[in-house]
Amino acid sequence: MQFSFNKKNNFKLYLKYTIVFLLIAFFVYGIYFITGHSLIWRLDGAQQHVPLLSEFRKTLLSVIQHPGNSIPQWSWKLGLGGDLFQINSYYVSGDIFNYLILLFPATKIVLGYQVLIILRLYCAGLSFCYFSSHFKFNNLVIISGSLIYLFNAFLLYSNIAQPFFTMPFILFPLLIICIERVFRGYSNLPLTIVFSWMLFNNFYFAYILGIGTLIYLILRYLLYYRRKIVLKITLLKLFLSTISSLLITSAFLIPEILAVTNSTRSSNSFANGLKIYPLYYYLALPSQLINGGNRDFYFWSALGFASLSFFAICYIIFKHRSYPLLFTCFILGGILLLFPAFGAFFNGLTSPSNRWTLLLVLPISFSTCILISHAHELSAKVIKYFTVCLLSYSLFLLATYFFQNNEKLFVPIIFLFISYGLLLFCKETANKKANLLFLLLLMTNTALNAIYFAAPYNGGYSNEMLPQGTFEKLTSNRYSNLEKGLKPANQYRVSTISQNYNLGTGAHLYNSQPNKLNSIGSYYSLQNKNIGEFANSLRNSQFEANVPLAQVGDRTILNNFLGVRYLFVQKNQPNENKIPATYLLDKASPKISSANQNSANDQQTLRYRSSSAFPLIYWQDKVIAPQTYRTLSATEKERALSKGVYLDNKESKDYKKANLANTTEPVGYQLISSRGNLVSPQDITREDSSETYTIILKNPEKYKNCELHLEFENITYSPFSLQRQVQLELSHQKSLNGKSPALNQQLNYYSYLRYHILEGTPDKSYSLKVSSDKGTEKISQPSQAELSFYKSVSNGLLNLGTFSKLPDSLELTPSKLGNYSFKLKIIAEKIDKKYLNEVKKLQKHRLQNVVFSQNKVKGVISTSKNGILTSSIPYSRGWNANIDGKKVKTLKTNIGFLGIPLNKGKHQIIFYYQTPGLKIGEILSLLGLIFLVLSISKQLLQRKCKKSSSIW
Secondary structure, three states: OOOOOOOOHHHHHHHHHHHHHHHEEEHHHHHHOOOEEEEEEHHHHHHHHHHHHHHHEEEEEEEOOOOOOOOOOOOOOOOOEEEEEEEHHHHHHOOOHHHHHHHOOHHHHHHHHHHHHHHHHHHHHHHHHHHHHOOOOHHHHHHHHHHHOOOOOHHHHHHOOOOOHHHHHHHHHHHHHHHHHHOOOOOHHHHHHHHHHHHHHHHHHHHHHHHHHHHHHHHHHHHOOOOOOOOHHHHHHHHHHHHHHHHHHHHHHHHHHHHHEEEHHOOOOOOOOOOOOHHHHHHHHHOOOOOOOOOOOOHHHHOOOOOOOHHHHHHHOOOOOOHHHHHHHHHHHHHHOOHHHEEEEEOOOOOOOOHHHHHHHHHHHHEEEEEEEEHHHHHHHHHHHHHHHHHHHHHHHHHHHHHHHOHHHHHHHHHHHHHHHHHHHHOOOHOOOOOOOOHHHHHHHHHHHHHHHHOOOOOOOOEEEEEEOOOHHHHHOOOOOOOOOOOOOOEEEOOOOOOOOOOOOOOOOOOOOOOOEEEEOOOOOOOOOOHHHHHHHOOOOOOOOOOOOOOHHHHHHHHHHOOEEEEEEEOOOOOOOOOOOOOEEEEEEOOOOOOOOOOOOOOEEEEEOOOOOOOEEEEEEEEHHHHOOOOOHHHHHHHHHOOOOOOHHHHOOOOOEEOOOOOOEOOOOEEEOOOOOOEEEEEEEEOOOOOOOEEEEEOHHHOEEEEEEEEEEEEEEEOOOOOHHHHHHHHHHHHHOOOOOOHHHHHHHHHHHHHHHOHHHHHHHOEEEEEEEOEEEEEOOHHHHHHHHHOOOOOEEEEEEEEEEEOOEEEEEEEOOEEEEEEEEEEEEEEHHHHHHHHHHHHOOEOOOEEEEEEEEEEEEOOOOOOEEEEEEEEOOOOOEEEOOOEEEEEEOOOEEEEEEEEEEEEEEEEEEOOOOOHHHHHHHHHHHHHHHHHHHHHHHHHHHHHHHHHO
């Protein structure tokens, strides 16, 4: 198949495609609306995309109405505060479809968001049709290929969950066309424009698309153009397009790169430490190819094409000499899917996520077009080959089905045999009629895949969508109206209690947007690395790369330090009694009584208020040096926040050191197994899944009004071998059933074996759960299959709550069988008058007359000594400061926060923010645009000269 750049009238193609798209879209999206769901995913959609799009619309309107004003670069709504420009660059501003939100009024943002989801997918299909129109394909064949291209498991999921994931499907065909133009000796200007669009759109997918385009470029040259082009000229054009696009997009690209390198994700281990995937991955991978209703994207190997694609791949492999490029792509893709290192490479050298499989969608869809075009001329040898492939593949799926029992394979397998039958039938059928039959087959197959994927039964995808109208209700009544009457302010924050605040429908409360109150919670892909370091230095067991703070384990001093004035707590939900000290009941929403008169099911939200929240910006005259800080336990570090400011050695030497003596009290304990044995925390062998451990506290009556912390260090977990785990569970089952003749040991053995293989065990994941009458907390080591949520956990602090008198005992439950070892310190942290007085002193030393404006905060302060003006504003290199009109160096205080040195006296303080890399990026972008304009002008002039010479 050869590219053709002859001009064609494709109006009929696009018209027919539009009609077919609307028909299939009815099944893809209609199932959500018919069942009362919206297209807003309860996780990222509700927490990130819709709120950010709403704020983005406001920013666009502001820029249009006041073009001279600076754009917002810092937002106090991003958790503790964050770089809005960088977050917008990742999520919204690079997606050109988001600018269409201006066509929708403010009251119709949710509608606009959902319309844009459908529009993106439609345009992805247009892009494929445009690409395929460069070949000698019938219009019906191209539309059939577009169905494969659009309605696969990758897009059925991500088109809704992460709308900007659709953009690479628009860009990749255009990139290939532009590369071909350069190979053919045409202008590289279109390539420059598409490269720029790719880089502007999203750096993450630009990285994947860039690698994919480079692979295509190399293969295409080696397999076809090696002896047909002048390499130096081609390389020069490619180089100029690359450099030009990098320059043009520098204003977005440089800040994004800096954001990634300074984010919590930057320290992730390569491929999560995996050398090979778990066994279940390899068992499931073949079936993933055609299982379009499947959402078990093991390591994001999302394929799920219509069943005909299986024969298309087989056909290309059989005809590999005729289609060397496609054949090489499939062989290479198959190899890349086998090893985690390749997934990690495509994922920015972090977790082994196979999102790069989006690059396989184009060759698979294109191969389907080739198969359909040649269906009427298939030889007996090809048919025999298809028969062998079908039987072998079916037998494998049948064998794995008995192991995995995935009922969603039924429809794909049925269509696999129907596709085979149609190939046999069309061998003797006129080409045009065959094309129509294949189109109808693919329309039916993709529609049924979409229904299976979305239908709200057996865990269908629509169950993860917010019901229609829910987003508006959640945002207008997030805190049961208890936020009404509270003044919106950037100087204090709010939070909830761990695992407590249930919004229903599976929705979570990760972010404060859209709400007038600022929350410490934050859930974004790019999180400030300094906040992550702060959370980890204090052993925040809730830390995730995407959610660095969460509720900070409900720790009193951490909540106070972060300026949390109000806590919102739901009755009859987990940890409802685990209220931090200093927080007193302030207001309650009306009680909603249970319909069955069961008070345990009553619904009510409570608002707690603390008068001990630290100011946002305040002065301290004592510091904590690194050598002292390193000797402190996590609880002692937390307690020290009210006593002094942590600075590095260079900055701390000029200030008086804080007195940190007698801040916490150790609590003695014994660890007793439920079998009655005294156990050492450094040598726990758990061989019975029902075995638990009781922590007996010594002299609990001695500790009054304390917050109880369990500090775990040097945690190691060694799982038993698969065989031993199965044998132990069989023994446990036998002990429960005694000598019952109904006990089927052989079936139980198979069941346990199957369970462990499908769960990927034995692996290094575990959790240690500790419970008291206040609630439950746990330390968890995620599985390596958790991808970006994976972290290596060897320590953590669990806050069991504030007690007037400590409980006699706590219950410890490891999650798995195996060997555990850890050091455990139990510490009572007194929230006493001494601490409260320290907080009052800090509150007196707050920055006064604070005024917030865009990208800026200012105020005045008077001090009697030299000291440090510190804050709970996340530190970033983008922060600058002026004291009395003179620029001063900013400091990183308390591991992750903004501060400046301050001499005694009365001072006017201004902090102002500029996104790191934005200024140099704007300069480079301007140079790139100038170069682009000159290039366009040169080409127009050359065309004009050619026309003039042809006239004469």
